[in-house]
Amino acid sequence: MTDPGTLMRRAALASLSVTIFLIALKLAAYLATDSVAMLASLADSGLDFFSSAINLIAVKSSLTPPDREHRFGHGKAEPLAGLAQGAFIAGSATFLIIEAISRLIEPEAIANETLGLIVMAISIVATLGLVTYQRMVVARTKSLAISADRAHYATDLATNIGVVISLVLTQQLGWKLADPIVGILIALFLAWSAWSVFRQSYDQLMDRELPDEDRAKIKSLVMRHAEVRNLHDLRTRASGLNTFIQFHIELDADISLTRAHEISDAVEADVMAAFPKAEILIHQDPAGIEMPPPLAKV
Numbered sequence: 265m266t267d268p269g270t271l272m273r274r275a276a277l278a279s280l281s282v283t284i285f286l287i288a289l290k291l292a293a294y295l296a297t298d299s300v301a302m303l304a305s306l307a308d309s310g311l312d313f314f315s316s317a318i319n320l321i322a323v324k325s326s327l328t329p330p331d332r333e334h335r336f337g338h339g340k341a342e343p344l345a346g347l348a349q350g351a352f353i354a355g356s357a358t359f360l361i362i363e364a365i366s367r368l369i370e371p372e373a374i375a376n377e378t379l380g381l382i383v384m385a386i387s388i389v390a391t392l393g394l395v396t397y398q399r400m401v402v403a404r405t406k407s408l409a410i411s412a413d414r415a416h417y418a419t420d421l422a423t424n425i426g427v428v429i430s431l432v433l434t435q436q437l438g439w440k441l442a443d444p445i446v447g448i449l450i451a452l453f454l455a456w457s458a459w460s461v462f463r464q465s466y467d468q469l470m471d472r473e474l475p476d477e478d479r480a481k482i483k484s485l486v487m488r489h490a491e492v493r494n495l496h497d498l499r500t501r502a503s504g505l506n507t508f509i510q511f512h513i514e515l516d517a518d519i520s521l522t523r524a525h526e527i528s529d530a531v532e533a534d535v536m537a538a539f540p541k542a543e544i545l546i547h548q549d550p551a552g553i554e555m556p557p558p559l560a561k562v
Contacts, residue, residue: 268404271401271404272323272409273320273323273324275397275398275401275407275410275413276319276323276409276410277320278394278397278398279319279394279417280313280317282390282391282394282417283312283313284313285390286309286312286390286391286420287306287310289383289387290302290387293306293379293384296379297379297431299427299434299443303360303447307356311353311355312352312420315345315349315353315412315413316413318345318348319345319409319410319412321341321345322342322345322409323342323345323409340468340469340503342409342465342468343464343466343469344469345409346461346462346464346468347462347465347466347469349412349461350412350458350461351458351462353454353455353458353461354454354455354458354462356451356454357452357454357455357458358451360447360451361447361451363444363447364444364447365448367444368441368444368445381428381432384424384427384428384431385428387420388424388425391417391420391421391424392421395414395417398417399414402414406541411464412461412464412465415457418457419450419453419454419457422450423454426447426450427446429442429446430442430446430447468501468502468503471501472501473499473500474501474502474507479498479500482498482500482511483495485531485538486511486535488534489530489531489534491516491519492514492515492531493513493516493551493552494514495511495513495514496511496512496514496549497510497511497512498510498511499511506541506542506543507539507541507542507543508545509535509539509542509543509544509545510545511545512546512547512548512549513527513528513531513546513547513548515527515548515549515551516550516551517550517551517552525548528548
């Protein structure tokens with residue numbers, strides 16, 4: 265079975281390759297049609313090129329093993345790339361809204377609609393194949409960087425479909441305003457995608473706790489051990505492919521240190537089975553004895 269790191273690298277390379285192909289295809293189509301909706305799709309693919317390049321670098325960095333200066337690894341490279349991708353998408357949306365508004369004020373005819381439709385059909389097939397592959401990789405790796413990249417290409421699908429609608433309305437009904445209106449709708453969809461990518465990246469950079477269902481699962485796994493009297497100070501966070509989990513367990517005060525470690529090892533094994541990529545830190549406390557609060561840093 266292919267390891268997650270290899271899958272992430274392949275997905276990053278695949279997105280970059282598809283982007284280069286789509287940029288060349290859409291640039292030729294825009295020059296032939298002068299469609300603002302086609303320009304919207306081209307601009308989105310152009311920004312995707314830069315974000316996919318950053319994503320490839322981030323994936324390679326996040327998979328670098330921990331070193332002397334980065335004891336917790338390099339997983340933060342993924343959400344950093346996600347922030348950059350979110351900024352690229354937001355910039356693309358802003359540019360498209362400005363261009364579409366200018367076309368609303370001064371509508372222009374679209375040329376070579378048939379060529380545009382052929383190009384967009386090819387783009388839809390290529391993008392759909394990439395998104396399907398990325399969805400499989402995300403399901404296997406939970407990679408934030410690949411997930412953010414997939415969001416880009418999901419918006420590309422919407423963009424391409426929007427361009428097809430615009431070209432058909434213009435060609436069949438002669439409705440010139442369809443082109444800029446579709447461009448604005450695509451831009452709004454891009455803005456929503458940018459916010460989604462930004463929020464996920466921000467949460468990981470700020471060490472947001474794992475989802476409530478994951479925390480509840482950890483508590484259940486710990487408390488099913490009969491000798492564990494209680495659990496407190498559960499702290500969790502994610503960084504790239506890695507998850508960090510730490511908590512205190514309360515044990516009978518009169519058991520031996522050896523037995524306390526045996527129980528702790530058993531608890532760790534159960535949690536590790538449920539979260540294979542996790543680094544787990546467990547502290548043992550004697551039950552029924554009030555522990556002093558942690559000392560404040562000076």
